[in-house]
Amino acid sequence: MVPRYARPEMSAIWEPESKYRIWFEIEAHATEKLGELGVVPKSAAKALWDWWATDPKIDVEAIDAIEAVTKHDVIAFLTWVAENVGDEARFMHQGMTSSDVLDTTLAVQLVRATDLLLEDMDALLEAIERRAKEHKYTPTIGRSHGIHAEPVTFGLKLAQAYAEFDRCKSRLLAAREEIATCAISGAVGTFANIDPSVEEYVAEKLGLKPEPVSTQVIPRDRHAMYFATLAVIAGSIERVAVEVRHLQRTEVLEAEEFFSKGQKGSSAMPHKRNPILTENLTGQARMIRAYALPALENVALWHERDISHSSVERFIGPDATITLDFALARLTGVIDKLLVYPERMQANMDRMGGLIHSQRVLLALTQNGVSREDAYRLVQRNAMKVWESDGRLMLLDLLKQDDEVTAALTEEQLEERFDLEYHFRQVDTIFDRVFG
Numbered sequence: 001m002v003p004r005y006a007r008p009e010m011s012a013i014w015e016p017e018s019k020y021r022i023w024f025e026i027e028a029h030a031t032e033k034l035g036e037l038g039v040v041p042k043s044a045a046k047a048l049w050d051w052w053a054t055d056p057k058i059d060v061e062a063i064d065a066i067e068a069v070t071k072h073d074v075i076a077f078l079t080w081v082a083e084n085v086g087d088e089a090r091f092m093h094q095g096m097t098s099s100d101v102l103d104t105t106l107a108v109q110l111v112r113a114t115d116l117l118l119e120d121m122d123a124l125l126e127a128i129e130r131r132a133k134e135h136k137y138t139p140t141i142g143r144s145h146g147i148h149a150e151p152v153t154f155g156l157k158l159a160q161a162y163a164e165f166d167r168c169k170s171r172l173l174a175a176r177e178e179i180a181t182c183a184i185s186g187a188v189g190t191f192a193n194i195d196p197s198v199e200e201y202v203a204e205k206l207g208l209k210p211e212p213v214s215t216q217v218i219p220r221d222r223h224a225m226y227f228a229t230l231a232v233i234a235g236s237i238e239r240v241a242v243e244v245r246h247l248q249r250t251e252v253l254e255a256e257e258f259f260s261k262g263q264k265g266s267s268a269m270p271h272k273r274n275p276i277l278t279e280n281l282t283g284q285a286r287m288i289r290a291y292a293l294p295a296l297e298n299v300a301l302w303h304e305r306d307i308s309h310s311s312v313e314r315f316i317g318p319d320a321t322i323t324l325d326f327a328l329a330r331l332t333g334v335i336d337k338l339l340v341y342p343e344r345m346q347a348n349m350d351r352m353g354g355l356i357h358s359q360r361v362l363l364a365l366t367q368n369g370v371s372r373e374d375a376y377r378l379v380q381r382n383a384m385k386v387w388e389s390d391g392r393l394m395l396l397d398l399l400k401q402d403d404e405v406t407a408a409l410t411e412e413q414l415e416e417r418f419d420l421e422y423h424f425r426q427v428d429t430i431f432d433r434v435f436g
Helices: 010-011 014-036 040-054 061-071 073-085 087-091 098-134 153-179 196-207 221-248 276-290 292-297 308-337 342-350 355-367 372-388 394-402 411-416 420-422 427-435
Strands: 139-144 147-153
Touching: 010 098, 010 308, 014 040, 014 061, 014 073, 014 087, 014 098, 014 196, 014 355, 040 073, 040 087, 061 073, 073 087, 073 098, 087 292, 098 153, 098 196, 098 308, 098 427, 139 153, 147 342, 147 355, 147 420, 153 221, 153 427, 221 276, 221 292, 221 308, 276 292, 276 308, 292 308, 355 372, 355 394, 355 411, 372 394
Parallel strands: none
Antiparallel strands: 139 147
16 A cells, blocks of 8 residues: 555555454454353453453554464454453354454455445546536537547536446445455354354344355455456546546647646646646556456465465555545546636637538438448548648538539538537437436
């Protein structure tokens, strides 16, 4: 985790103290249920909760010191608790194994992290919707292969982003559901030394579901799906970031990141206003996607358990969620303050001499009896003259001078095909589909 790209609330979920607090709750809830079953004295859970009610400081350094000797983090934690609680603490961890604590804790952390990511997603969706409606009818050029295609509106560009992130939110909700399972099943997952009702009790207390079959570990296909979902969201973030970066290029400059008072773009060139936020988002997206591969490789563990996944998840759990949290918030800020230049959009559309209307002329010719092949040839030969003139010639003028074209279409009919508003007739329909 890089502090530069971390926000406090998400980072706190992964702090050692937070982790140890979840460990304690798992152990105390399990002990409480075991007391109800008569496996351990009820006084054991009471002693644990009474100590917890004093809001003890989790002494991370003391636990680390014990682990330096035991070489086992869960045993180190249990030893530290016992030193503070006293004799009743010996009833903790009855019939449990370390993975019961570790895997269930990871589930709790990922659920809490996801809840923050969902809040981020809602903020992003709100910003995109607001700006989309602001620019619902702001004309701009649509591009395919980076080349002028036909007119769209800037609002439609943003509506597409809204629909994409709305899908991302649905995927994230599904990923939360997938990851929110609890395993308290003991060695190799057979419940030989602990009753399944303990797992059900702990799961309920922590807002999780019992894992149907845990082989001492929660199956890692769940985690693979989770981190793959984060990777897809990162891809969507980068798609919008790349669009902004392209629109900010000097030759285009239809939109750009907000440039604050006192901001500097270059140490050498005072004129520079660079798309640093969206470039940064592209880099963060690469990292988040990179975490999906080791999560997929964690699925194939040896037999009922090994710990090859453990070190991986100590990296990717915090890093992926913290980075995505930061990226979603940063993208929200970019969208919220994005500078949009409608006049430049119009100028860019106009600079190619009306080529953006070529399809309408093609269709009109075919509808007036010209074969599609001939219609394409007639429009293209005039369009290429405009292209090669870099927009100094006008397509409409050339078409009016082309005898083969005017044999099929009147000047009035040609002029009608150069109406910009024609392209926006279905904007309301699309917005209704996206925003309801």
